[in-house]
Amino acid sequence: MAGNAENTYPLTMGQLSLWQDAVRRPASQRWESNMNPAWPVPSGIGTDKVRWALAALAERHESLRTRYGTAGDSSEVHQIVAESAPAAYQGTVEREQWSAMAAEQLRLPFDLTEQPPWRAWAVQKDGLTCQVQLIIHHLAADGAALMVLQQDFQSLIASRAATRPAPTPRGLAARQREPAYAARLAAAAEYREQTIAAAPREAGIERQGLLRACAHTGISFGLARKTAQKLEVTLPNLLFAAYSHALAGMAGGDSPLLCLLSANRLEPSVRNLVSSMTQWVPVRSAEGAGRPFAAVAADANINAIRALQHGIVDPAAVAPLDLDRGCFFTFVSPPATDTAAGGGLGQSRIEWLPPRGRSGPSFYLIASVFPEVSLTLRVMRSGYDREGLESLLSSMTATLRQEAAR
Template sequence: MHNPGDHPLTMGQLSMWRALSVRPPEQLWESNMDFVWSTPPGTSEEQVRQALTALAVRHESLRTVYRAADDLGGVRQVVLRDPIVRFGEASVRDPFDLAAAPAWRAWVRTPDDCGSPQVHVLIHHLAADGAAVRILESDFHALLRGERPADAPAPREVAERQRADAFRARLVAAGEYRRRIEAAAPRVPVSRGPLVRACAHTGIPYGAVRDAARQLRVTLPALLLTVYAQALAATTGRPDQLLWQMSSNRMDPTARRLVSSMTQWVPMLVECGTDGPLRPLARDINVAAVRSLQHGVYDPYAVEAMDFDHGSFFTCIPAPADAAFDPAPPEPRRIEFLAPRAYSGASFYVLAHVYPSVQLTMRVMRSGYGRDEVERFLGTMTDLLLRAVKDAA
C-alpha cells in the first residue's frame, strides 16, 4: 500500500534509478550535472534567490525526494509541498542523498569586476535531463524578468499515464523491439581499457550541416548518425553496427516542457560502408532512427539490464530554438583532449553539439583505443561530415 502523497516514477526516471542501483558508491556523483547561468546587469543576489525559489515552486522535480522499495521497480517519488532551495556551494563530486532532500542546489557568485551575479547550479540527472536543463534556464530568466511562465507538467502525471491500461501495449511493443534489435546485432568481444576523452572542434557551421540534412531530406541528427556509422565501419572494418541513440521521449506535446528525467537508450541496427552514395544510406538510417525513437518509452525492468559494452552510443544536442541562421564559413578544425570524467555508462560514446558549429565529444573505455585511435576516429567523422556538406552544397 502506497501513501497518497507518493507516486511511481516515469520510465525515464526508473531507467536512471536502475543504472544507479548497480554503481559503486564512488561513481554515484557521475550523474551530477553542473552549469552556470548569467544574469542581466543590475540583478541583485536577492532577486536571483527569489527566482530560484519560484523555479522550485513551478517544477515538482525540484521538490521531490525518492523512497526505495524492496522491489527496485517499485521506487516512489514524494513531492514536497514547500520548496527547499539549498544555496550553499558544493562540488560536482558531492553525491546527493536522494531520500533526504531534492537533488539540486544553487549558489551565486559575483565576478571580481563587480559584474552581474552568476548562478551556479548543481543537479542530479534523476531530477532533470539535458532537455529539462534548458527548460529550467529559460524559466529562470523569465521569472527573473517578472514574467509568469505557463503551468508546468508534473512527472507524477506522466508516470501515472505510462502505467495506465491504454499505455500498456506501447510499453510491451517497445520492450519487444529492444530485445529483438539487441538479439539481431552481432556480439563483438569487448574489454575495458583506460578512459580517453576528446572533443573535435570541427569548424563546420551549424547552418551548413542543417542545409546538408535538408538537401538529403533527413533530420540533422540522422545525418550525424550516418557519419557516425560510416566512421565506425571505416575504423573497425565491420559494416553492420549496433547504435544506441538517446531518446528524449518528448514527442508527446504534454511532455515537451517537462522537467524530469525522461531519457532512455534505444537501439538501431544499421549496415553501411564508407563508399557509395550518401543519400540512400542517410535515408535508411533516418527511417531506422525514427522507428527506434518511436520505441523510446519502455519499462527498464521488463528487459535485460543495459550492456554498455554492446554497441556504440550517440547523443545529439540540438540547436536552441532561437538559433541564428546566418551563413558562416568553416573554421580551422582542432582536437582537444579532455580530463577523464564519468567512468560509469557507455564505453564507446559520442556526444554531438551542433550549434554554433559542430563539436564531437568522444568518450571511450575500450582496449585498443588510446589518444591516437581517438584522434583518428574523430578526424574520420569530421572528414565524412565535411564531405557530406560539400556534396550537398
Template sequence: MVAEQAATHPLDAGGAMHGRGHYPLTMGQLSMWRAVSVRPTEQLWESNQDLLWSAPAGTSEEELRQALTALAARHESLRTVYRPGDEPSAVRQVVLRDPLLRFRAASVREPFDLSAEPAWRAWMRPAGDGEPPQVHVVIHHIAADGAATRILESDFHALLRGDSLATAHTPREAAERQHTDAFRARLSAALEYRQRILAAAPRIAVSRGPLVRARAQTGIPYRAVHQAARRLGVTLPTLLLTVYVQTLAATTGRTDHLLWQLSANRMDPAVRGLVSSLTQWVPMLVECDPDGPLRPMARDVNVAAARALQHGVYDPYAVALTDLDHGSYFTIIPAPADAAVDSTPAETAPARVEFLPPHARSGPSFYLMAHVHPEVRLTVRVMRGGYRRVEVRRLLTTMTDLLLRAVKDTA
C-alpha cells in the same frame, strides 16, 4: 559571498514526509534509478550535472534567490524525494509541499541522498569586474535530463523578468499515464522491438581499457550542416548519425553496427516542456558501406532511427540491464530553440582535436556526443581496449572529414 538559507529536513521527527502522495516514476526516472542502484558508491556523483546561469547586470542576490525559489515552486522535480519500496521497481516519488533550498557552494562530486533531499543545489556568484552575477546549479539527472535543464534555465530567466508562465506539467502526471493499461501496449511493443534488435545484433568481444576523452572542434557551422541535412531530405541528427556509422565502418572494417541513441522521449506535447528525466537508451541496427553514396544511406539510417525512437519508452525493469560495452552510443545536443539558421557563419574554419582530462567512468564505454551550435563539436569518450589517443584522433578526424564531404557534396 555565498548566500545560505536554513532548510527543514523533509522528514519530521516522527518520520513522516512533508509532502503529498507516493507516486510512480516515469520510465526515464526508473531507468536512472536503476542505473544508479548498481553504481559503485564512488561513482554516484557522476549523474550530477554542473550548470552556470548568467543573470542581467545589476541583479541582486535576493532577486536571484526569489527566482530560484519560484523555480522550485513551479517544477515538482525540484521538490521531489524518492522512497524505495520492497521491490527495486517499486520506488515512489514524494513531492514536497514547499521548496527546500540550500544556497551553499558544493562540489559537483558531492552525491545526493535521493531519499532525503531534492536532487539539486544552487548558489550565487556575485558580479565581478565587467562580469554579470551568476547562479551555479548542480542537479541530478533523475531530476532533470539535458532537455529539462534548458527548460529550467529559460524559466529562470523568465521568472527574473517577472514574466507570466503557463502552469507546468508534472512528472507524476506523466508517470501515472505510463503506468495505465492504455499505455501497456506501447511498453510491450518497445520490449518486443528491443528483444528483436539485440537478438539480431552482432556480438563483438570488447575489453575495458583506460579512459580517453577528446573533442573535435570541426569548424563546420550549424548553418552548413542544417542545410546539408535539408538537401538530403533527413533531419540533422540523422545526418550526424549517418556520418557516425560511416566512420565506424571505415575505422573498424565492419559494415554492420549496433547503435544506441539516447531518446529524449519528448514528442508528446504533454511532456515537451516537462522538467524531469525522460531519456532512455534505445537500440538500432545499421549496415553501412563507407564508400557508398550518402543519400540512400542517410535515408536508410533515417528510417531505422525513426523506428527506434518510436520505441524509446520502455519499462527498464522488464528488460535486462543494458550492456554498456555492447555497441556504440550516440547523442546529439540540439541547437537552442531560438537559434536562427543564418545566425552562424557560412564558411568552415580549420578543424582541431583536443584531448580532455578523464572524468566520469560510469555509462557507455564507447560514447559520442555531438553539439551542433554554433558549430559542430564532437566529444568522444572511450574506455575500450585498442583505443588509445591515436585511434581516438583517427576516429574524430575521419568523422570530421566525412561530415565536411557531406556538406560540400550537397552544396
C-alpha cells in the same frame, strides 16, 4: 521532506531507468550524474530576487522538490514530492570563490532519499550578481529540462508569470500505467530485444583505460543545418549517420550495435516536463559498405526515427543494456535561436581532452552543433589507442565536410 499518501507517486519509466543506473554505480562514481549549468543574471538584479526566483522555480516544477524512496510496506521506489520547496539556495559567492569550490561541489553526490536533488548559488563579480550556478542531479532534469528551467528562471527574473501549469512527472507516471499504454511498452520491449539480437556480437571486450578526444569539424551550425536539409535528414541523424558510416568502415563493413540516447519528448504534453526522460534505445544498423553517404544517411535517418518511436521502455520488463557492448551516441540540442552561427567551412582539428567520469557507456560519442559541429569521443575499452580513435574522428569529419562542401 517526509512523504505521505498524498505526495507519494510511482516513478516514470525515465525516472526508473535513471534510478537503476544511479544505484548500480559504485559510490565513488555517483557524483558523475551531477550537472553544473550556469545561468546569466541581467545587470541590476539583486540576490533577493535571485533567491525568490529559484524558490518559485521549485514551486513550479515538482522534480526540484522530490526525493526518492520506498513507501509503506512496499519495496518499490517512489517519488516523494514535498508540498513546498526545500531550501536549495546556498547563498552568495564571489566569482573567484566559486572557481575555487566548483570542482568540489560538482563531485559532492546527492543523497536522493533525503536531499533535494539540486543546489544553487548566486555568483557575484565586483559585488554585482552576474550568474546563478547550479549543481543538479540528472534524475531531476535531463538536457531538455535544463533548457526549460533556464527559460522559466529568466521569465521569473523578468517578473513574467507562467502562462500555464507545468506538466508533472506524477502525471506522466500515471499515464504510463494506464492499460492503453501497455501495448506501447510491449512494442518497445520487443523492438529492443529483436534489435539487440540481430546485431553482431563483440567478443573480448574489457573496460580499461580512458581516451577522450574532440573533433572540431569547422562546420558552422548554419552550414550543418543546410547540409541536413539537402540530404533530407534531421540534423542529429546526419551526425549519427556519419558515426555509423565511420564505425562500419573501421569494422570492415559490419557496423556494431548502435544505441541512441532518446529524449522521449515527441509528444507535446511532455515537451516542457522538468524531469529525466532519457533512455537508451538500440538502432538497426544502416549497411554502409561501398554505398554513397547520401544513401547511408537516408537509411540511418529512417532507422533512428523508428528507434526513437520505441524510446520509452519499462526497465523492469527488459534486461539492462550492456554498456560495454556496441557504440553509443548522444546529440546535444542547440540553444533556442534562429541565428545561423558562424559562416561556412572553417579549419578542422582534433583536441585530446583530460579524463572526466568513468560511468556510463565505454564507447560514447557526444555530438554538438552550436556554434559549430563538435564530436567528443570517449573510449574505455581494450584494443583502442589514440591512433585508432583519431582515425575514426578524422573519417567522420572528412565525410561531414565533404557533404557540407557540395
